[in-house]
Amino acid sequence: MTDQIYTVSCHILNSHEGKPLEKITCELHELGLDGSYNLASQETDKDGRVGKDLWKIKKEKFVLSAGKTYMIRFQTKKCYYDIIKENTLYPYIDIPFLIAENDSRTHYHIPLLLNNFGYTTYRGS
Template identity: 30%
Template sequence: MAEGYLTTHVLDTATGRPAAGLAIALFRVTDSGLTRIADAVTNADGRTDTPILPKAAFEPGTYELVFDAGDYLRATGQAGDEPMFLDIVPIRFGMSDPDAHYHVPLLLSPYGYSTYRGS
C-alpha cells in the first residue's frame, strides 16, 4: 500500500480568515470519467479534520477537488448578485509520487481564487 496522502485547506482572502464550513468533494479522474471518493467540510481552521485522501486509500493518478465556494460565500454575506461570479471551484491535479504528502490549498475571494502545491 502506498504511503502518500492528500490534504487541503481553504483561506478566505477577502476576510483574512480560514473558510469554515465549506463543502469539498474529491474525485478520481479516469478515462471513463469521474468517481467521487470523498466528501468533507472545512473546520474552524479552514481545514478538513482528517486527510481528504488518507494513506490507506492513496493511489497515484489524476484527481479533482471541487470546492462549493458559492454556498460558503452566500453564508458569509459575500455572494453579491446572482448569478455569482464564482460558485463551484474545481481544481484538477496529478499525484505521481506514492511516498509524498500532497497538499492542495484554495485561496478564495468572491471574485478570484488561486492554488498551489503546498507542504
C-alpha cells in the same frame, strides 16, 4: 506503479479578509477517462482545513495511487457566498492534481486562496 500510500489534505482561506473558511464542503474525486468518481467529502474545520485522516469515505475502500489524477471540489457558493449574501463568479472551484509516478512526496496538500471574483492555489506542504 508503486505500492506507496499517498494522502491528501486541503485548506481554504478568504484572501480578501485574511481568514479561514469554516464549513465549506470539499469533495475528493478520482478523474478517469470514463468520468469522475466521488471518493470522499468533508466540511472544513474552524481553521478552514480538512486533514488527511478526516475525509468521510464514499466508497467502501479507496487508495490514492501514483499515476492517477484527482480533484478537490470546493463548494464555495452554497457553503459560503449564499450564506453571507454576496455575489461570486464561481459556484464551486475544482482543483485537479496529479500524483506523479516519480514523486517521492507521499502527502499532497491542496490550498485554496479565495475572493469573490478570483482564486489561486499551489502545492502546499
